[in-house]
Structures are given as structure tokens and as C-alpha cells.
Amino acid sequence: MSKPIDVTIVGGGMITNDLLLPSIYHLQRTGVVGNINICALNTPPLKALHENPEFAQAFPGQSFTAYPSLDKDPSENFPNLFREVIAGMKPRQAVVVAMPDQFHYDVVMEALNHNQNVLCVKPLVLKYEQDIEIEKLALEKGLFVGVEYHKRFDRRSLIAKRQYGLGHFGEFIMGEAKLVEPYYYRHSNFQNWFTCDKTDPFVYVGCHYVDLVYFITGLKPVEVSVQGIKGKFPNGKEGYMWANGRVRYENGALLSVTDGLGYPDEASGSNEQCLTMFFDGDDKSGFVKHDDQFRGVTHSYLEEGIGAAGSIHNYVNPDFYRLVPWEGKGYKPVGYGFDSVAATINSIYSMENQVDGLPEKDALLNRQEIIREADEKGIIATPANSYINELVVEAARMSILRDGDAVRIIYGENPHVELGHAG
Numbered sequence: 429m430s431k432p433i434d435v436t437i438v439g440g441g442m443i444t445n446d447l448l449l450p451s452i453y454h455l456q457r458t459g460v461v462g463n464i465n466i467c468a469l470n471t472p473p474l475k476a477l478h479e480n481p482e483f484a485q486a487f488p489g490q491s492f493t494a495y496p497s498l499d500k501d502p503s504e505n506f507p508n509l510f511r512e513v514i515a516g517m518k519p520r521q522a523v524v525v526a527m528p529d530q531f532h533y534d535v536v537m538e539a540l541n542h543n544q545n546v547l548c549v550k551p552l553v554l555k556y557e558q559d560i561e562i563e564k565l566a567l568e569k570g571l572f573v574g575v576e577y578h579k580r581f582d583r584r585s586l587i588a589k590r591q592y593g594l595g596h597f598g599e600f601i602m603g604e605a606k607l608v609e610p611y612y613y614r615h616s617n618f619q620n621w622f623t624c625d626k627t628d629p630f631v632y633v634g635c636h637y638v639d640l641v642y643f644i645t646g647l648k649p650v651e652v653s654v655q656g657i658k659g660k661f662p663n664g665k666e667g668y669m670w671a672n673g674r675v676r677y678e679n680g681a682l683l684s685v686t687d688g689l690g691y692p693d694e695a696s697g698s699n700e701q702c703l704t705m706f707f708d709g710d711d712k713s714g715f716v717k718h719d720d721q722f723r724g725v726t727h728s729y730l731e732e733g734i735g736a737a738g739s740i741h742n743y744v745n746p747d748f749y750r751l752v753p754w755e756g757k758g759y760k761p762v763g764y765g766f767d768s769v770a771a772t773i774n775s776i777y778s779m780e781n782q783v784d785g786l787p788e789k790d791a792l793l794n795r796q797e798i799i800r801e802a803d804e805k806g807i808i809a810t811p812a813n814s815y816i817n818e819l820v821v822e823a824a825r826m827s828i829l830r831d832g833d834a835v836r837i838i839y840g841e842n843p844h845v846e847l848g849h850a851g
């Protein structure tokens with residue numbers, strides 16, 4: 429009998445509500461996941477998750493243990509409670525990291541130091557050195573770390589990766605990507621952490637397409653320059669509301685990436701996103717065009733607030749994450765968002781069950797082999813196979829804070845970033 433994996437989600441915000449918790453609830457009822465804990469900074473987001481009527485409809489009878497407990501004063505913060513919750517877990521279960529970007533490192537290290545496997549939302553961390561530290565510690569202890577770059581699991585990305593690998597496009601040479609998130613994000617908890625000194629739209633969502641181009645082509649970025657446009661959140665804090673970045677690759681190819689928190693709330697959305705890549709062949713060219721915001725389905729509802737965009741008329745993305753009827757109770761999540769969460773949680777589940785009962789020395793060797801295979805395969809993003817993202821993030825932050833100065837990425841013995849154009 430295989431044993432289910434207990435899961436602690438640290439962070440109870442938008443991504444937990446929109447993707448992580450429903451995916452993990454479904455894995456719970458299929459026997460992969462055991463107990464579910466969710467730890468947030470305070471009770472209001474936990475209450476919102478607990479009372480979400482969609483979860484009651486889709487996952488009847490399922491629930492989670494809230495930390496802090498729901499009866500605590502909603503104005504009281506518990507910034508270190510996640511440490512106690514992680515310390516209280518059985519060894520080699522799973523911690524899902526869903527906090528603001530700048531806290532990922534601390535939570536991932538806390539989880540690894542307490543012998544927990546990890547699924548972390550993107551970006552894993554904001555510094556290359558931290559990525560390597562995580563990779564080393566996790567491998568040493570035989571703990572699986574997956575990073576939730578869900579666009580890798582979109583079928584169109586997987587098809588493009590296969591065709592590129594088979595040489596059917598030629599060599600990537602020029603590309604354009606866009607990801608503009610809804611304007612209303614400015615009114616959310618973002619105003620507390622999405623400040624100029626911490627992050628920007630390129631690092632927040634542009635990183636999805638940077639990762640995707642690397643996923644499809646395997647080409648390493650060597651130079652990054654990003655400019656941003658600042659604005660004020662309703663609470664008066666200043667953030668970059670828009671960003672435009674340019675990434676140069678080791679073969680000279682260029683990718684332009686436009687991002688923002690500015691897709692109109694009234695539009696049929698729920699956001700704007702797309703990728704075009706041109707390729708050089710032998711006296712011919714090829715291209716990939718992904719229209720990622722409009723996938724051929726529109727709905728017009730009787731009332732507002734039904735679809736993801738909230739507007740009466742909606743572009744429906746059937747591919748990322750939707751709840752649909754299935755053979756079991758309630759509804760089940762489908763799409764590449766679910767596939768991506770399930771890929772890491774299933775990997776942890778099968779790894780731990782495969783070595784269950786073996787002497788620890790053999791179990792460790794087996795787990796290390798399974799982790800190396802996942803690194804090599806390159807489908808699930810891991811610290812070892814997605815470290816270029818941390819280098820790009822470092823370069824992007826250095827560049828945007830200098831209003832677009834070029835920053836190069838140096839590989840080799842000691843990968844790092846520095847001001848200047850790639851040679």
C-alpha cells in the first residue's frame with residue numbers, strides 16, 4: 429500500500445486560492461495527499477479559503493488545518509509560525525511555498541533543514557547563489573524540489589519543445605512575448621510587497637516566458653536589459669506597473685518581453701499573453717505563434733462575476749485551470765496548472781513510496797538518482813535545470829534599477845551577473 433504525502437502550504441493568497449489548494453484537494457481525494465495544513469501571516473486569507481463556496485461545491489467534505497487557527501484576532505500577525513508548523517511535520521512530506529517572492533529562500537531552506545520535499549511557486553529565489561545552495565542541500569539529503577513554472581506543462585509548449593528538439597523549426601533568432609496581468613492586482617495584497625525595491629512585472633511574470641524560451645530551445649540568456657514605468661498603489665507605495673525587457677541569448681537571438689499590471693478590469697480578459705518566436709533554417713525560416721490569452725472559447729453570462737475575468741463576456745482559457753464535472757464527487761481541476769502541481773507532488777509521492785522500508789543509506793542513493801533523472805529530463809523545473817532564471821532575475825533587477833542598463837550573464841566556473849554588454 430502506497431502512503432499519501434502530508435502537505436503544508438505556506439502562504440494563503442491568490443495563487444493558493446486559484447491553483448494550489450484545489451489541485452492539492454484533488455490529489456487528496458485520489459490518495460496521493462494525506463493531511464493538508466495552510467499557514468498564512470494572519471487569519472483573513474485563511475478564512476477566505478475556508479469559506480470559498482467554490483471549494484465546498486467542488487471538493488465536498490474536504491478541509492485543511494489553518495495556522496494561525498481561524499479564531500485568532502484577524503489583526504494579529506504570525507510571521508514565524510510557519511517554522512513551527514514545518515517542524516511539526518513527519519519527515520519527507522511536502523512543503524508548498526506560496527509566499528511573496530522575497531520570502532521563498534527562507535521558507536525553502538526551513539523546509540529542507542527539516543527534511544521536507546518542496547514545491548515552490550516561481551521564481552524559486554531571487555539570487556543564483558541561493559538556487560545553488562538549495563540544489564546542493566536538497567541533493568545531499570535526497571529531497572525533491574520542484575519549481576512551479578506551469579507554462580512548461582501547457583501542451584503547446586510541450587509540442588514546441590519536441591518539434592524544436594527534432595530540428596523542425598531551425599534555430600531561434602527573434603521573439604516577442606507579452607504578459608499583462610489585470611489592473612485590479614493593484615488593489616490586492618500586491619500593494620504591500622510589489623514595490624520597486626523588491627520586484628517588478630518582468631521578474632513577476634516575464635520570467636514565465638524567459639523560462640519557456642529556455643525550456644523550448646535550451647539556449648542560455650547572456651544579456652538582459654529592462655526598463656520600467658513606476659506608479660503608485662492605492663496605499664501610496666510605489667511599484668513598477670509596467671516593464672519592457674530584452675534578453676539576448678548565447679547564439680545572438682533576441683527576445684523582447686512586455687509585462688504589466690494593467691489589463692483592463694472591464695475587458696473580457698482575464699489577461700493578455702502571447703509568444704512569437706522566429707527561427708532561422710537553411711535559406712528559409714520557421715515560427716511558433718502562441719496566442720495564450722484567447723484560446724478559441726468565449727462565454728457571455730447572464731451576470732457579472734462568473735468567469736475568471738469577472739466581466740459578462742469572457743475569453744475562456746480551457747487549458748490553464750478549470751473545474752469540470754468528472755466521474756467522482758463535486759468537480760475536478762483540469763489544465764496545465766493542475767498538471768504542473770501534480771507533476772511535482774506525484775514525483776515526491778512516488779519517490780518516497782519507492783524507497784519506503786529501505787535502509788536509509790540505500791534509500792538516500794535511490795532518491796538522489798530519482799532527483800538527478802528529473803534534473804536531466806528537464807520537464808519539471810528544478811534548481812539544477814532552471815538556474816538560468818535566477819541569473820536572469822538578478823540581471824533584470826540590476827538593470828531596471830538603473831533604468832535599462834545592459835547587464836551580462838557570465839557562465840562557467842562561477843556564474844554571475846555584471847554591468848555591461850555580453851562580449
Ligand SMILES: NC(=O)c1ccc[n+]([C@@H]2O[C@H](COP(=O)([O-])OP(=O)(O)OC[C@H]3O[C@@H](n4cnc5c(N)ncnc54)[C@H](O)[C@@H]3O)[C@@H](O)[C@H]2O)c1
Pocket residue numbers: 438439440441442443444467468469470473506507508509510526527528529531549550551576577578617618632
Ligand atoms: N503564474 C504563477 O506562477 C503565479 C501566479 C501568482 C502568484 N505566483 C507566485 O506566488 C507567490 C504568492 O503570490 P500570491 O499572488 O498568492 O500573493 P498574495 O499576496 O495574494 O499572498 C501571499 C500570502 O503569503 C502569506 N504570507 C506572507 N508572509 C507570511 C509569513 N511570514 N508566514 C506565512 N504566510 C505569509 C500572506 O498571508 C498571503 O496569504 C509569489 O511568489 C508569486 O510570484 C505565481
